[in-house]
Amino acid sequence: MKGGLNYGRNRKMFLFVLPALICFLAIKLIPAIMGIFYSMTNWNGLNPSYKFIGFENFKTLFTDDPDFWNSMGFTLKYVLFAIVLMNFTALLLAVLIENLHHGKGIFRTIFYMPNMISMIIGGFMWQFIFTQVLYQFSQNAGFGFLDQPWTSDSNFAFAAILIVAVWGGAGYLMVIYIAAIQGVPQTLNEAAVIDGATPFKRFLYVTLPMIRQAFTICFFITLNNAFQVFDVVYSLTGGGPGRETQVVSINIYEEAFARNNRFGYATAKSTILFLIILIITFIQLRVMKQKEEEA
Amino acid sequence: MKRIVSAILCFSMVMAMLSGCSGNPAVSTAVSGSASSKGEPKKVTLNVMMSFPRFMDQMQAYIDQFKKKELEEKNVDVTVNLEMPSSDQFETTLKTRLSSNDAPDLFTISANADLATYQKAGYLMDLSSQPFVSKLYANVKKTVTYDGKVYLVPFESTIWGYLYNQDIFDKCGITVPDTLDDMKKVVTTLKAKGYTPFELAFQEQWVPQLMTALTLGGLVSGSNPDWVKNMYADKASYKDVASIFDPIDLIMQNGTARAMETGSEQGCTDFANGKAAMFVDGTWASEAILKAKPDMKLGVGALPVDNNPKNTMINLATTTSLAVHANTKEKETALDLANYMLDDKDSSKLYKDLMFNPVATCHNYDQYSWAKQASAYVEKGRAYTDLVLPNAVTDEQGKLLQSYYLKKTTKEQFIETMDKTFKEANKAAAQAKG
Numbered sequence: 001m002k003g004g005l006n007y008g009r010n011r012k013m014f015l016f017v018l019p020a021l022i023c024f025l026a027i028k029l030i031p032a033i034m035g036i037f038y039s040m041t042n043w044n045g046l047n048p049s050y051k052f053i054g055f056e057n058f059k060t061l062f063t064d065d066p067d068f069w070n071s072m073g074f075t076l077k078y079v080l081f082a083i084v085l086m087n088f089t090a091l092l093l094a095v096l097i098e099n100l101h102h103g104k105g106i107f108r109t110i111f112y113m114p115n116m117i118s119m120i121i122g123g124f125m126w127q128f129i130f131t132q133v134l135y136q137f138s139q140n141a142g143f144g145f146l147d148q149p150w151t152s153d154s155n156f157a158f159a160a161i162l163i164v165a166v167w168g169g170a171g172y173l174m175v176i177y178i179a180a181i182q183g184v185p186q187t188l189n190e191a192a193v194i195d196g197a198t199p200f201k202r203f204l205y206v207t208l209p210m211i212r213q214a215f216t217i218c219f220f221i222t223l224n225n226a227f228q229v230f231d232v233v234y235s236l237t238g239g240g241p242g243r244e245t246q247v248v249s250i251n252i253y254e255e256a257f258a259r260n261n262r263f264g265y266a267t268a269k270s271t272i273l274f275l276i277i278l279i280i281t282f283i284q285l286r287v288m289k290q291k292e293e294e295a
Numbered sequence: 296m297k298r299i300v301s302a303i304l305c306f307s308m309v310m311a312m313l314s315g316c317s318g319n320p321a322v323s324t325a326v327s328g329s330a331s332s333k334g335e336p337k338k339v340t341l342n343v344m345m346s347f348p349r350f351m352d353q354m355q356a357y358i359d360q361f362k363k364k365e366l367e368e369k370n371v372d373v374t375v376n377l378e379m380p381s382s383d384q385f386e387t388t389l390k391t392r393l394s395s396n397d398a399p400d401l402f403t404i405s406a407n408a409d410l411a412t413y414q415k416a417g418y419l420m421d422l423s424s425q426p427f428v429s430k431l432y433a434n435v436k437k438t439v440t441y442d443g444k445v446y447l448v449p450f451e452s453t454i455w456g457y458l459y460n461q462d463i464f465d466k467c468g469i470t471v472p473d474t475l476d477d478m479k480k481v482v483t484t485l486k487a488k489g490y491t492p493f494e495l496a497f498q499e500q501w502v503p504q505l506m507t508a509l510t511l512g513g514l515v516s517g518s519n520p521d522w523v524k525n526m527y528a529d530k531a532s533y534k535d536v537a538s539i540f541d542p543i544d545l546i547m548q549n550g551t552a553r554a555m556e557t558g559s560e561q562g563c564t565d566f567a568n569g570k571a572a573m574f575v576d577g578t579w580a581s582e583a584i585l586k587a588k589p590d591m592k593l594g595v596g597a598l599p600v601d602n603n604p605k606n607t608m609i610n611l612a613t614t615t616s617l618a619v620h621a622n623t624k625e626k627e628t629a630l631d632l633a634n635y636m637l638d639d640k641d642s643s644k645l646y647k648d649l650m651f652n653p654v655a656t657c658h659n660y661d662q663y664s665w666a667k668q669a670s671a672y673v674e675k676g677r678a679y680t681d682l683v684l685p686n687a688v689t690d691e692q693g694k695l696l697q698s699y700y701l702k703k704t705t706k707e708q709f710i711e712t713m714d715k716t717f718k719e720a721n722k723a724a725a726q727a728k729g
Binding site for chain 2: 012046132153243
């Protein structure tokens with residue numbers, strides 16, 4: 001009797017998941033596996049015939065490709081800054097919004113809206129702002145410090161990319177943090193007030209530990225997305241000037257579609273990127289899940 | 296009952312998603328001709344992919360003319376599916392279609408950049424015996440020939456150097472310079488009269504790359520004709536042509552400010568509004584420039600490379616050209632369409648509407664004044680065919696020039712990196728041959 005009920009429920013759940021599962025398999029998993037096969041060939045995306053060359057692509061990657069490793073270094077720098085800035089901004093906004101008396105809904109919407117704009121469009125918008133609007137401001141409204149080489153100097157370009165990325169991504173994390181903060185039992189907070197804790201101490205010792213799960217999720221999402229960032233950088237600086245702000249995904253894109261059209265080699269690079277992200281996120285999840293359980 | 300309903304819903308969702316996966320991303324129109332009275336016309340469908348969406352209407356009208364002609368003369372009812380993806384996605388879309396056995400019957404590629412690649416991959420039909428070939432101008436025919444055979448119908452053939460503002464030149468009493476020293480004098484005169492000599496728009500890397508295209512082109516064609524061949528054989532170096540930095544430095548040091556923040560469209564507008572006297576861009580920019588200022592007087596000059604006037608020549612490049620797929624099933628009709636592009640009666644109007652230069656003897660339309668100016672160089676023999684360099688090399692030149700402008704790369708680093716890039720491109724081409 002009990003077995004029959006479970007079987008029926010499992011089948012229903014499976015049927016509901018089926019469309020998404022089929023899409024995931026067909027669009028993400030199967031091409032990825034086929035890609036691993038192509039990474040061992042020298043296909044250039046056009047020739048109807050290609051040669052199987054084994055691990056030579058991987059050998060070239062580890063010995064003769066300084067651009068890839070430079071872009072990997074830049075991506076790591078970006079990931080570090082992005083995780084810290086995005087989560088800090090999102091948490092700050094979440095706390096501020098939760099402490100408002102009215103207008104919670106409005107502010108939530110306003111801060112979430114940038115997330116709804118495709119980051120390519122957002123990037124192009126900001127490119128216009130950085131190159132034209134800020135310049136006009138600095139000339140005509142006296143904000144001289146705004147006249148900087150926002151997209152043509154590597155440090156300023158890095159700052160510009162971070163600004164746009166945080167602007168676009170913080171909203172999503174903020175919503176998660178708001179949900180987590182709302183899940184903190186009121187009784188704990190009231191107990192802390194009775195014990196004479198200041199709002200800051202309350203935040204530090206009551207709220208933060210209770211939203212550890214949200215941290216794990218948000219860090220995971222930021223880590224994953226920041227490693228694969230493409231649209232923001234592509235539309236804002238194109239990886240430029242030169243290759244100063246080139247992240248790994250743009251390096252792979254350039255290898256496949258622009259440089260020498262080495263599709264096989266580019267797929268090999270994306271396989272390596274996949275492995276690196278897999279290892280790092282695996283470590284991150286393990287460490288933070290452990291800390292969750294300790295709390 | 297509930298299980299059946301949920302199963303049906305799941306099934307319909309899967310079907311909806313799968314049907315959404317396929318389908319044409321590009322715009323396509325299909326119009327068939329009317330039936331004729333000579334008996335049942337043969338039905339033929341042609342798939343055509345072209346890469347200038349801004350000329351969709353003109354091409355569609357021209358193809359309608361073709362359909363009428365085919366019906367009257369050969370009793371063939373042609374349905375043409377014309378697709379025009381946007382130019383930045385065109386190449387990827389075309390390559391995907393060619394690789395997945397969904398190839399169009401006719402498609403456009405860039406003659407100077409892609410002819411070798413596509414021919415080696417076996418996708419181009421040999422058109423040498425077609426009637427249109429005998430109509431082509433000799434220097435244009437060279438640009439669509441590979442290994443002695445003609446593979447493309449040229450569309451966009453540009454004759455270009457740098458653009459200048461005729462009004463500013465007249466006001467300062469300047470004539471087009473033939474040597475680098477003369478150009479330096481022009482720059483000094485312009486600055487004395489308060490004009491900025493050059494418009495710099497380096498945000499998009501293909502614009503600074505035009506400087507290397509012109510300087511290398513002039514220097515190599517005039518004084519060092521074996522350089523390209525030797526580079527392909529890993530036997531030469533960019534050190535041999537290091538004097539291209541003389542004109543490049545002159546341009547970069549006497550140009551508008553904020554070059555890295557100015558895109559090509561912005562550059563055209565600024566140039567049209569007189570912010571600078573000269574602009575290193577091709578005649579294809581005339582459309583954007585005249586849109587910004589319709590009464591602007593444009594002039595075209597050959598960019599001097601050094602003090603040898605023999606090296607000051609105009610660049611002849613054929614870009615967008617039409618190819619016929621080697622394995623097309625409708626060979627006869629496809630070839631008819633290709634030949635119709637250079638039809639004796641109708642082609643002149645098409646090329647004039649699209650603001651393309653004449654490429655064949657059947658073209659007898661009036662050109663714009665700057666186009667005539669550029670053609671005059673060709674008639675005097677002061678022109679060369681655009682150098683065919685690997686795509687990776689031209690891209691890298693653009694990027695390095697951006698870095699060089701920002702003083703992040705030195706001349707020596709430029710030479711070293713370009714040599715390395717060329718060698719890598721040679722290696723990749725040799726690898727891909729297998």
